[in-house]
Amino acid sequence: MKRRPQKPRNAKSVRSALVEIEKPIYGGAFLARMEGKATFVPLTLPGEQARVRIVEEKSSYASAEPEGIVRGVPERVVPHCRHFGACGGCHYQHANYEAQLQFKQAILRETLERGGVRAPETIEVLAGNPWQYRNRIRLALDGAGRVGYRARRSHDLVAIAECPIAAPLLVKAALDAEEVLRAVKPAFRATEISLFSNADETELLASMMVPEPGTRGFDRVFEEWKKRIPALVGAELVEDAGRGNAPKVLAHLGESSLTYRTGGFDFRVDHGAFFQVNRWLIDDLCGKVAANRRGGLAWDLFAGVGLFAKNLAKNFERVVAVEAAATASEALKHNLEGCADDCVIAETAAFLRAQGKRPRPDLIVVDPPRAGLGSEATSFLAEVGAPAIVYVSCDPATLTRDLRALLGSGYELSSVSLADMFPQTFHLESVVELHRS
Numbered sequence: 001m002k003r004r005p006q007k008p009r010n011a012k013s014v015r016s017a018l019v020e021i022e023k024p025i026y027g028g029a030f031l032a033r034m035e036g037k038a039t040f041v042p043l044t045l046p047g048e049q050a051r052v053r054i055v056e057e058k059s060s061y062a063s064a065e066p067e068g069i070v071r072g073v074p075e076r077v078v079p080h081c082r083h084f085g086a087c088g089g090c091h092y093q094h095a096n097y098e099a100q101l102q103f104k105q106a107i108l109r110e111t112l113e114r115g116g117v118r119a120p121e122t123i124e125v126l127a128g129n130p131w132q133y134r135n136r137i138r139l140a141l142d143g144a145g146r147v148g149y150r151a152r153r154s155h156d157l158v159a160i161a162e163c164p165i166a167a168p169l170l171v172k173a174a175l176d177a178e179e180v181l182r183a184v185k186p187a188f189r190a191t192e193i194s195l196f197s198n199a200d201e202t203e204l205l206a207s208m209m210v211p212e213p214g215t216r217g218f219d220r221v222f223e224e225w226k227k228r229i230p231a232l233v234g235a236e237l238v239e240d241a242g243r244g245n246a247p248k249v250l251a252h253l254g255e256s257s258l259t260y261r262t263g264g265f266d267f268r269v270d271h272g273a274f275f276q277v278n279r280w281l282i283d284d285l286c287g288k289v290a291a292n293r294r295g296g297l298a299w300d301l302f303a304g305v306g307l308f309a310k311n312l313a314k315n316f317e318r319v320v321a322v323e324a325a326a327t328a329s330e331a332l333k334h335n336l337e338g339c340a341d342d343c344v345i346a347e348t349a350a351f352l353r354a355q356g357k358r359p360r361p362d363l364i365v366v367d368p369p370r371a372g373l374g375s376e377a378t379s380f381l382a383e384v385g386a387p388a389i390v391y392v393s394c395d396p397a398t399l400t401r402d403l404r405a406l407l408g409s410g411y412e413l414s415s416v417s418l419a420d421m422f423p424q425t426f427h428l429e430s431v432v433e434l435h436r437s
Helices: 098-112 169-184 218-228 282-290 307-312 324-336 350-353 375-386 396-406
Strands: 016-019 030-034 037-041 051-056 063-072 125-126 134-141 147-150 158-159 190-199 204-210 232-239 250-254 257-262 266-272 296-299 315-324 342-345 363-366 388-393 409-417 428-437
Touching: 016 030, 016 063, 016 257, 030 051, 030 063, 037 350, 098 409, 125 250, 125 282, 125 350, 169 190, 169 204, 169 218, 204 218, 204 257, 218 232, 218 250, 232 257, 257 282, 266 307, 266 324, 266 363, 282 307, 282 388, 282 409, 282 428, 296 307, 296 350, 307 315, 307 324, 307 363, 315 324, 324 342, 350 375, 363 375, 375 396, 396 409, 396 428
Parallel strands: 037 063, 125 409, 204 232, 296 315, 296 363, 315 342, 363 388
Antiparallel strands: 016 051, 030 037, 051 063, 134 147, 134 190, 147 158, 190 204, 232 250, 257 266, 388 428, 409 428
């Protein structure tokens, strides 16, 4: 698919200029200045001089595309993936991995300090193999039935032949699905495919998304797909019910879950349930969250399928795991059987609202979605007053907001760690330890 050249939005004419690239910005771009205005430029690196073309201009900032690198830096490398630049999935493949980690440390530190949270002198880094790490991918299908990712700066589809950051099984399954759908020609039209595998790629779950009801031919698709991918243990056909509505499962074949072994434990993970995406770094992340901590009672809030709760159970007499998502709750109960733990199926805020009826925990672990905890949950946590909190975050801005509230209530920072769960992309995970002063 040829991409049409982008035209500047809200700009009177196409403008280009030679700029100096200053620093990385959260979101994948890098900061430069044109006539004093902040200009965000992707695919460049700090210290480079680049000729750029404005593609969007606002009153306070502009976005630009690089037309050429006039002066490069040693950190620049040849991207591993032929689709890099067109595909919107990765942002940093043009930088060596050491530079990527430095970008993320700098972004995390600046976000914290700009938000009024003083970062420690040292930010520890957890990092692993930056390739073939993803255990989950989601791809779209275009009108011709080709699978791919969304393009950078548009909703166009970039058909793929490879994806070096994904487990090889996932890439093969996606490309085989494309061929199977073309050969079987089912009555339904798939628009998206979601794939999830365990760490050793011996089990795979798949979901196909369709825009309208219709299941005829799905059994043949599954049969032919499984011939090519023996690790495929289960697949479901799901109707996208539209924005704000829960997807509707139209058909299901095979198993509804897989077994994910990590940290010496087997975890049941059901279709659609959240699980950490980096198969190389999950053990290190669990170690950072749960190792060397012990006591009588721990709470694991936003527990998912119990990844942290099960690790905490090794050193705590009792663990209470709280989760609201229907896709995770049954697996959570299953995974914590025999651990003498409590599973509470509830929203975290509702659980905390009733905290006065419960004994105070020695440790609280929180791993909220990108939106963070919010003011209500942080207020309740302050009232609980646990001696220690471990906050796992996937968004530095909401993390900073919540930390500011917790620090204002009497907590102090013990440590801040960067867990690079998403190499080659701007996304970053962090683990913050707080103690009650």
